[in-house]
Amino acid sequence: MEIKLSDHFTYPRLLRFVLPSILTLFFTTIYSIVDGIFVSNFVGKTAFAAVNFVMPILMFLASVGVMMGAGGSALVAKLLGEQNKVKANQVFSMIVYTMFAFGIIVSIAISFFMENIVCFLGANGELLTQATHYGRIAVLGGTAFIFQHIFYCFFIVAERPKLSFIVTVVAGVTNILLDLVFIVILKWGISGAAFATVIGQMVGGIVPLIFFLLPNKTPLSLVKPCFDGSALLTTSTNGISELVSNIAMSVVSMLYNYQLIKFAGDTGVAAYGAIMYTSYIFSTIYMGYSFGRAPIVSYHYGASNTEELKNLFRKDLVIVIFAGFLLTATSEILAYPLAYIFGSYDLNLFEMIRHGIYIYSFAYLLMGVNYAGSSFFTALNNGLVSGLISFFRTFLFEILAVLTLPIAFGVDGIWASTVVAEVASFIFTAACLVRYRKKYGYY
Template identity: 45%
Template structure:
């Protein structure tokens, strides 16, 4: 039986409704993991380092898609909750057309200026050729990537989360098969082509669906609704800030690791990031899947259900956080071996760093959910503040402050300290805003 946004959500119903989004985000993160596994084992640690240098820049370019997808879906879900489906479709169409416009411009600019971008991102002379050959293709595919990231939240709003999951599976299979074939044929650029092919499956097919689908949420004639557009940008500012900050901090980490241990440090950091993509994806997927429920009941002024969903969500987040730390510590060595088992020295460096890094999972789930929760309530300012504090100010600041005291361990522990401090702030903000939004 189909679950509606207007339903009462038990633990089981909440998990069933959000599971497709969780699976979708995990599968999407596996694109990058597949790239890393194939590149590391078929090209080597230099190729792995090059991918880690350029991928944060690709995420930086695609940040607008995340912003309009998450911020726009909150506006559309709230409008549906207010009983205005025609306006919801017009707003939705405006957001999609904006993604296409921005995506085309950013794709062209990224591909044109790939060489100076690679140098600014920390590419050494050894890595430069690999970074350019990989990055130019990846940047050129930013438009379908932005469509994929922006349209996925709208599948949840349209009460079709399973369709988003199916397309994510198809996109992942395309990427995986492309890696297997193309890296053997043309080396590192093959990984970029495979990734872009996966983006096309996950971005272009949903666009066609919303164009041809005429019932429920669909593309229609629209215009620029300035207030709603700015509101979506404000709502999604946290996701924009989170992606920009994460990309900049990723570049900063690479620069610091190049200074401390060279290309090997960047390769070790790459492994942690690939594993991190999968673990964090569970929190992101749950937050994306539950956000339209929050927005709908906020728009409908159903405070009892808002309290119910918030309390159950926080319980699930806290339980999952503890389980992730246990799981990551237990699987640390085999996960690292899958990427860099061919190099004993690199393996030792990676395992040691990951055991410290993995402690961050105690705290990051609360931060991710709190940011998404305020976005769903159309409070983009608080959501952006949490993202800015967590991603740029604390992570970026502590990676500069701790290494002079703790050496290389300071790089890995900077993430743990940043997430812990951010979680304390997130909890305080959730408590402070409880009477305003009536979720406690």
């Protein structure tokens, strides 16, 4: 039986509905990590560092897709809850076509200035050459990369999260197989990794576009758009937290790379890339859960069903708190094998990864509450509060931590920066949830 947004959600029903969303992001992360493993083991440490240097630039494009997908899906789900299906499809279509034009223009601009951007971020010599080369190829899939994140959110609103997972698996398998062919068999080096990524992104972004262009049995389809500046502004403000979070992640990643170059050289940058890959695996569980249940909250908010909002809020807290303890313990256990996968060929790199994971793992204890809290306000169409939580969590707190902690603790201070930022963010998120509980009636 298909689960509808309008249903009452028990723990089993809620977890069944969000599971495909979690698996979608999880698998997306896995095939990104496999990409890194291929580069690290078959092309070299400098190439691996080059990929990590470019990743924040590519994540900027993803951040725009996440913003428009999360913010737009909150608005569209609310409209569906208000039984305004025609308007919902017009807004959905406007978002997709607007982002198509945006993706083309921005991807071209980034490609043109790639060398200047990478140089500005601190790369030089062979690292600069390889990062520029990889980036100019990888950005060719920029528009598809944006679409991949937009449609991930809208597949959930369309009550087809399983279809999103299937598309992601196909895109991921395509990327992995092409990594094997291009890097290992054909020995194209870092170019092969870039082309494999682009083709995988094309599959992940274009297939959903075709699905929504064709007649389907979901609540959503692409129709003739009607430009609505107010709806576009609402979409942007709704999703501002996701934009802030992703841009901040890119900026903070650049800052981490800058600090690590200073404190630990290329080995530190490579170690950070490995730790971030493993972090993405765990954080995507929180992200997938938050994105998966957000349209449910938006729908019941639009339908003025406060009892279901209370039900969802209570279940949120139980699920993310339990997950926090589970993921922290799991990360500690897996620190050695994960370090071996990424750094077995270099003892210093291996030890730095292993030690960094041990410290970083404690961030998972509170990360889920912060993700879910920000996402909850996005779903309630309160982009301001959601954006403030994301800004403080991923930008202000973490930047302050990564700039100050290394002064006293060296590289260990860099690994602990996220832990400190999550603790500070938890206090702020809890205060916001208490402050707005009566206004929205979720507690």
